[in-house]
Amino acid sequence: MSTIGKALSLLDSASRLDKEAGLTDIARLCGLDKATARRFLVELEKHGFVEQDPETRKYRIGSAPVRLARIREARxxxxxxxxxxxxxxxxxxxxxxxxxxxxxxxxxxxxxxxxxxxxxxxxxxxxxxxxxxxxxxxxxxxxxxxxxxxxxxxxxxxxxxxxxxxxxxxxxxxxxxxxxxxxxxxxxxxxxxxxxxxxxxxxxxxxxxxxxxxxxxxxxxxxxxxxxxxxxxxxxxxxxxxxxxxxxxxxxxxxxxxxxx
Amino acid sequence: MSTIGKALSLLDSASRLDKEAGLTDIARLCGLDKATARRFLVELEKHGFVEQDPETRKYRIGSAPVRLARIREARxxxxxxxxxxxxxxxxxxxxxxxxxxxxxxxxxxxxxxxxxxxxxxxxxxxxxxxxxxxxxxxxxxxxxxxxxxxxxxxxxxxxxxxxxxxxxxxxxxxxxxxxxxxxxxxxxxxxxxxxxxxxxxxxxxxxxxxxxxxxxxxxxxxxxxxxxxxxxxxxxxxxxxxxxxxxxxxxxxxxxxxxxx
DNA sequence: GCATATGGTTCAATAGTTGAACCAGTGCTT
DNA sequence: AAGCACTGGTTCAACTATTGAACCATATGC
CATH class of the missing domain: 3.30.450.40 (GAF domain)
Known part of the structure; x- marks a missing residue:
């Protein structure tokens, strides 16, 4: 599978969690190495698809999907x-x-x-x-x-x-x-x-x-x-x-x- | 920039267009090769982030962001x-x-x-x-x-x-x-x-x-x-x-x- | 019929990705 | 307070996925 696919799968998996999750949990859930998972998360964060709580360091879905969803829904x-x-x-x-x-x-x-x-x-x-x-x-x-x-x-x-x-x-x-x-x-x-x-x-x-x-x-x-x-x-x-x-x-x-x- | 970043930038660029766009236009807009743009689009499509109109072959934002947005909004x-x-x-x-x-x-x-x-x-x-x-x-x-x-x-x-x-x-x-x-x-x-x-x-x-x-x-x-x-x-x-x-x-x-x- | 678009495909060269091992910090146990 | 078991985060050589020029097929316009 391509890198993009893996990153989007990570996003998908993370979205299915009931709550915010930490790096190790996300990596384990997706069967990815911690380093890889982190690189994906950082990259996704740069584009607003996930965001990291500055205090708990946990990750959650970002607001970029909201923007895209709005555009799609408008169209x-x-x-x-x-x-x-x-x-x-x-x-x-x-x-x-x-x-x-x-x-x-x-x-x-x-x-x-x-x-x-x-x-x-x-x-x-x-x-x-x-x-x-x-x-x-x-x-x-x-x-x-x-x-x-x-x-x-x-x-x-x-x-x-x-x-x-x-x-x-x-x-x-x-x-x-x-x-x-x-x-x-x-x-x-x-x-x-x-x-x-x-x-x-x-x-x-x-x-x-x-x-x-x-x-x-x-x-x-x-x-x-x-x-x-x-x-x-x-x-x-x-x-x-x-x-x-x-x-x-x-x-x-x-x-x-x-x-x- | 990482592959993921490029793919998400493509998605971002495509979302800023007023209407659906074809492969060549999207590639040009993002400064990517046609082949690369296509691979990204295919990968994004697999995960529902874009979808291709079967008739016009043009691409538009998919419904995956809507799902993610809903989850984020709910939380x-x-x-x-x-x-x-x-x-x-x-x-x-x-x-x-x-x-x-x-x-x-x-x-x-x-x-x-x-x-x-x-x-x-x-x-x-x-x-x-x-x-x-x-x-x-x-x-x-x-x-x-x-x-x-x-x-x-x-x-x-x-x-x-x-x-x-x-x-x-x-x-x-x-x-x-x-x-x-x-x-x-x-x-x-x-x-x-x-x-x-x-x-x-x-x-x-x-x-x-x-x-x-x-x-x-x-x-x-x-x-x-x-x-x-x-x-x-x-x-x-x-x-x-x-x-x-x-x-x-x-x-x-x-x-x-x-x-x- | 030729020119020029389009979307889509190929594959050798190459550049980005990978992950074991690492560091540092925190909280619990002894 | 030292030891342990977690955590998030970083490094870099080995390696594998990505790249893009050139390609094909088709559609539209002159």
Whole structure:
């Protein structure tokens, strides 16, 4: 891997920590030498991507990403466009709704509207979503080109709960169902007692950029309710796509992506 | 310069462009070879820091910075803390108020509340603020340690308007006045007909992290008014500092980094 | 059809990166 | 107070990743 890649991986790893970390911890976490980690951190600091607390000497994410994010959001206001729809969906479904975005080879949560109910599913912003074990991941993958699906399923799939589906062939079955339905269903694959549905937001080329998902406690998610949630997420994803990419809809909704059986 | 530094500079340069750019343009802008620029872009793309439009082949800022920014903001909600004060100040002063943050060796605008008046000063989010020719820059520099001031004034200072002060000795004079007053005054140094005042928000160590500034048309900025703006800006900066660092900054009493033993 | 753009690729020469071993400081134990 | 076990930070010869001129393929304009 290139130096740049390693440095950005370090940044990525450091960002996943719950709190600020010291040099030794960061180096250990990334499997890098202390000297190397430090050189990266110094270089990242020069450009504002990390900053070091002068007192504790610990490192944290800097403000350069904030500046870049602002510029991107100003030009590509995905969140600004999507959030009203997420809010409306949370209102309509009375369940927790979240929005994810594919970035840096990972699908991560970028916005959450919590259900107002006392018994609800809680999702944290920033959470990474495994592609095989979440509704969002399945919805994303289902509309990816075959080589990306192959790549995603070629690695060993983690069994997160006793319900997690880890056999590639079975996951492919779920993807086919997802394409046929227009939304995915994840039955307790990421957390016991939680059922989710999700639908992708797709760029004009057809490739998904992220997903809308509803997560509900299993006691409130019978067959009929899940289908209702599915229809709602699919509608929300369509609405966001339309607003985000203008009048132009995803091209070749049925012909663009060919999946192998 | 290290490879990482060059790649981050490329990202920085690309972010300053008004629109998406092609490979050749980016390479030229950064003074890099086309092959090198491309390798950087590919690497940055792998990690989501840039993305390439599949149709136009042009590059734009990716979504990884958005994720990092979210994490930083969640942990260090500078903007969230500061914006209400900026809004209140805009209301009270009836002039355009903006907030800047020092990042990656530059001071850049991160929030603006425009005046409601027809005749007003317009400031864009993302604008970089020269340290010698803006109220924010002077307020920032004035409270920096001497070596940083020396470094900033050792480079040639750009004459932006006919009023811009470019003699290091005179700039030092302004800095001294700023420290004495608690806020800076910039008289048409960045744009003719505009007078600004600014005050720094300072970290517990004393180092400024950014500034609050009011910018007004010169016709509404007589001596008395400017002093009033200055007092307001200083008060806002103090209030933000207190809120930001106030209750919960101190040394981590409860949580320690876990170490493997 | 030629000229001149563009994005993208190659590979030998080279320049930047690496990491074990080092120093210095801090806080805990004895 | 000496010893220990951490910490962050630095050094420099060995080495490996980076560099960029020249290359290809394609697209647009005259």
């Amino acid at each position: 590509y206001p995905f969140l600004r466009v999507a959030v009203p729809f997420i809010k409306a969906l949370a209102e309509a479904s009375t369940e927790t709704v979240h929005l994810s975005e594919f970035s840096g080879r990972r699908l991560s949560t970028i916005h959450v509207e919590d259900s107002r109910r006392a018994h609800r599913v809680n999702v944290e912003v920033g959470t990474l979503l495994p592609l095989h074990a979440t509704a969002s991941g399945l919805a994303y993958l289902a509309f990816c080109p075959p080589d990306e699906i192959d790549a995603a399923l070629s690695r060993p799939l983690e069994r997160i709960t006793e319900y997690t589906i880890v056999e590639p062939a079975m996951v492919r079955g779920l993807l086919d169902e997802t394409v046929a339905r227009g939304f995915s269903i994840n039955h307790q694959g990421i957390e016991a007692g939680v059922v989710s549905t999700a639908a992708p937001i797709r760029a004009p080329g057809g490739h998904p950029i992220g997903c809308v998902a509803i997560a509900a406690p299993i006691v409130r998610a019978d067959q009929a309710e899940v289908m209702k949630f599915g229809a709602q997420v699919a509608a929300a994803a369509r609405a966001i796509t339309e607003k985000y990419y203008g009048s132009e809809k995803p091209m070749g909704t049925s012909t663009q992506i060919r999946r192998t059986g | 260090y909600p500078f903007l969230r803390v500061a914006v209400p004060f900026i809004k209140a100040l805009a209301e009270a002063s009836t002039e355009t108020v903006h907030l800047s943050e020092f990042s990656g060796r530059r001071l850049s605008t991160i929030h603006v509340e425009d005046s409601r008046r027809a005749h007003r000063v317009n400031v864009e989010v993302g604008t970089l603020l020269p340290l010698h020719a803006t109220a924010s820059g002077l307020a920032y520099l004035a409270f920096c340690p001497p070596d940083e001031i020396d470094a900033a004034l050792s480079r040639p200072l750009e004459r932006i308007t006919e009023y811009t002060i470019v003699e290091p000795a005179m700039v030092r004079g302004l800095l001294d006045e700023t420290v004495a007053r608690g806020f800076s005054i910039n008289h048409q140094g960045i744009e003719a007909g505009v007078v600004s005042t600014a005050a720094p928000i300072r970290a517990p160590g004393g180092h400024p992290i950014g500034c609050v500034a009011i910018a007004a048309p010169i016709v509404r900025a007589d001596q008395a008014e400017v002093m009033k703006f200055g007092a307001q800006v200083a008060a806002a900066a103090r209030a933000i500092t207190e809120k930001y660092y106030g209750s919960e900054k101190p040394m981590g009493t409860s949580t320690q980094i876990r170490r493997t033993g």
